Amino acid sequence: MRVLEPWLAEPLGELVRESSARLALVMTSSGQVVGQHGFTRSLDVMAAAALGAGILATTGELARLVGSSSDFGAVVHHGAQQGVWLAGFDTPRGRWVALVVFGRNSTVGLVRMFFQRFAASVREVAPVPVPDREVLAEGFERELDASLRALFGGG
Amino acid sequence: MSDHSSPQQSPSFLDLGERLRQRGQLEAALSVAQAGATRYPTFAAVHDLIGRILADQGDDEGARSAWLATLECDATHPGALKGLAFLAFRRRDFGDAERYLEAAAAASPRDTSILTALDRVRSMRPANAPEAINIEDPVAGLLLLDNQGLRLAGGLGSGQDEQMADAAAATAAGAAREAERAARLLGLGAWQHLMIEGDSMRTALLPVAPQAMLLLRRPPTAPVGRLLAFASRAVQAARTWLGNS
Amino acid sequence: MNPERWQRLLDDATAISGVRGAIVVSAEDGLVVHEAAVEGLETSDVAALASVVVRRAESIATASGDSQVRLCTLTAENGTVIAAQGEHGLWLVAVTEPDVELGRLRLMLGVLAPALG
Numbered sequence: 001m002r003v004l005e006p007w008l009a010e011p012l013g014e015l016v017r018e019s020s021a022r023l024a025l026v027m028t029s030s031g032q033v034v035g036q037h038g039f040t041r042s043l044d045v046m047a048a049a050a051l052g053a054g055i056l057a058t059t060g061e062l063a064r065l066v067g068s069s070s071d072f073g074a075v076v077h078h079g080a081q082q083g084v085w086l087a088g089f090d091t092p093r094g095r096w097v098a099l100v101v102f103g104r105n106s107t108v109g110l111v112r113m114f115f116q117r118f119a120a121s122v123r124e125v126a127p128v129p130v131p132d133r134e135v136l137a138e139g140f141e142r143e144l145d146a147s148l149r150a151l152f153g154g155g
Numbered sequence: 156m157s158d159h160s161s162p163q164q165s166p167s168f169l170d171l172g173e174r175l176r177q178r179g180q181l182e183a184a185l186s187v188a189q190a191g192a193t194r195y196p197t198f199a200a201v202h203d204l205i206g207r208i209l210a211d212q213g214d215d216e217g218a219r220s221a222w223l224a225t226l227e228c229d230a231t232h233p234g235a236l237k238g239l240a241f242l243a244f245r246r247r248d249f250g251d252a253e254r255y256l257e258a259a260a261a262a263s264p265r266d267t268s269i270l271t272a273l274d275r276v277r278s279m280r281p282a283n284a285p286e287a288i289n290i291e292d293p294v295a296g297l298l299l300l301d302n303q304g305l306r307l308a309g310g311l312g313s314g315q316d317e318q319m320a321d322a323a324a325a326t327a328a329g330a331a332r333e334a335e336r337a338a339r340l341l342g343l344g345a346w347q348h349l350m351i352e353g354d355s356m357r358t359a360l361l362p363v364a365p366q367a368m369l370l371l372r373r374p375p376t377a378p379v380g381r382l383l384a385f386a387s388r389a390v391q392a393a394r395t396w397l398g399n400s
Numbered sequence: 401m402n403p404e405r406w407q408r409l410l411d412d413a414t415a416i417s418g419v420r421g422a423i424v425v426s427a428e429d430g431l432v433v434h435e436a437a438v439e440g441l442e443t444s445d446v447a448a449l450a451s452v453v454v455r456r457a458e459s460i461a462t463a464s465g466d467s468q469v470r471l472c473t474l475t476a477e478n479g480t481v482i483a484a485q486g487e488h489g490l491w492l493v494a495v496t497e498p499d500v501e502l503g504r505l506r507l508m509l510g511v512l513a514p515a516l517g
Contacts (some may be wrong), residue, residue, distance in 0.1 A: 030428065113442075
């Protein structure tokens, strides 16, 4: 498991452990990854983050279209061998998204239960956000590389 | 491919052996039966016959071995279960006798002789007589395992082999973890036991020590309250066994 | 599926003194299908945790060469969770106080649960 900020390690670790998650990804609603478990390639992380954020945005739009007063909360895909849980949650850092992939030894109910605990824990332990600083173009790629190194360890 | 595990029809050696036994010609009966067992080693009926002959000869240990061999061929053979119950009754181990008769009743629910025998055994047991506990006996239906799912001692009872006992131990450890977690997260405190009831068994899983738990398996006719009372004593015995090991 | 009939089943179960609440659960996904609120607990939590215990109990039965599990009772210091199998993977789950009439509840759930489905 890798996280960008240390305070996220414990809540994410508990979510992964208690829900028996095979893969887990935590990101901002714009797709910036802040923590992951189980992924082995950065390309997969970026793709999953982009897709996850996109799916939630799409279902949010669908909710609006069908007259729902709020978004649908969570999206679940249930396959024969594994399932996917995708949900947004509010944090002091803004709206985040969690993606959990689980196998046959877990259930949607269990993932949901521990996701709710995870979200509550993040709200409780997340430090006060630092003011946004201007990101220059030449610094952007350097920051992205640094994030990916932090998420995958090494160098 | 022909099956040599049992004869195609009821063999004459079985009839001959039984007739010799009934006429009291036990040596001759044993000779015939053992020849049959050599030819058909996995034929339950021949081992059952040997058990009956040896019991008639007063060789209880030999009879017990023969009936256990019968159960290895056929896990619910009523003759073997009744035979083992009879041996237990003879040594005044009414707890064992009751357990074997319960298994026989589950296998042959229409056999009224078994129910009659069961009533008799139950009436002969003093109300407070404790059932003997042997943690290491694989036939006792007591399985001690560690929290990694490895078997420490015991087994699942008659008719259940070591492989099954190991498989049960492996799954029981996971069940104990879930039971502990469920009780804790639902605010119910420490878990005490998990009782699993089905058509063919009653199984209780109990914590023994931080790194060990006990699985107790009984036929579905075993009264639940008594099963749990016995399980409680078995936990104490398991703790003693762990302390001595 | 008959929510009115399920409600009657839950009402019968919760009428027993010491029963904090009862729910109908889909064990496959650990979700509540129908509920009578459980005092002091989220029914979704009860469903999630009880269904995992039930599935593990079924694994023990399978490994031991036994047939279906009909009833699964988790007893703890401060109460009990008891689950009885119905049809189509549905289970009737009750959460109780420690002093519940467990014998009566076991029999009742055993009678009620097959009507689920």
